[in-house]
Amino acid sequence: MKKEFQIPSSLSEVPKTSAQVLDFLKPLKLTEGEIFDVRLCLEESLINSMKYGNALKPEIPVRLILEYTDTELKMTVEDHGEGFDTRKIADCTKEENLLKQSGRGIYLIRQLMDKISYNAKGNCLSMVKYLGKQAKA
């Protein structure tokens, strides 16, 4: 199954979009843990794209593509920004960074998804979650 969304870059669109996405994913019968992880990673990536990629300009959309099979969910989030090098983001788990305010969103995505990749420009993030690893609630 595949579905594409074009989302205005406004933070109020984030919860609406994640609700639509979780509705679309209902046939997968995700566990509570999987729903939490998918929602968190989706919302963190949308917020990053809207804020840093599209400067919160509602007229500039974020493109979201969802693809799933019984065993795998792929979410691709693309903005119209210049892109960035995620290797430059400080490791938020290092002691000297624990009190910092930023950097946790992308770190959580790396930890909660099974595979992530960026395009060469750095404005398109693909996230893959393998399904069925967590026990059903």
Place this chain on the structure above:
Amino acid sequence: MEVKALEENGFSVFQVTGEINISTSPELRKAFEKQSSKKVVVDLEKVTYIDSSGLATLVEMLKKTKAQGGSLGLAGMTDKVKSLFEITKLDKLFSIYSSRAQALTQV
């Protein structure tokens, strides 16, 4: 999200219900800024979802409390919410208690 600010045994207690996310975390920050106690407990038992903005808000509350010579404990979080603290290593930064009652005796 709903934040109830209470005084209990000389502590400022913030009982949070619902989701702490980019839209709601300013409300928690605002409630926190109204208090001046040096002993603070944030009861997260009824928090169902937290994102990086919510985590950052709690870090900010901890920093401000410590800067005033106080202490802040987090209480009663669900396993899923707690796992985010563990993944981000924030469990090393915060004093985390299994319940509000425990926090009120140990913070």
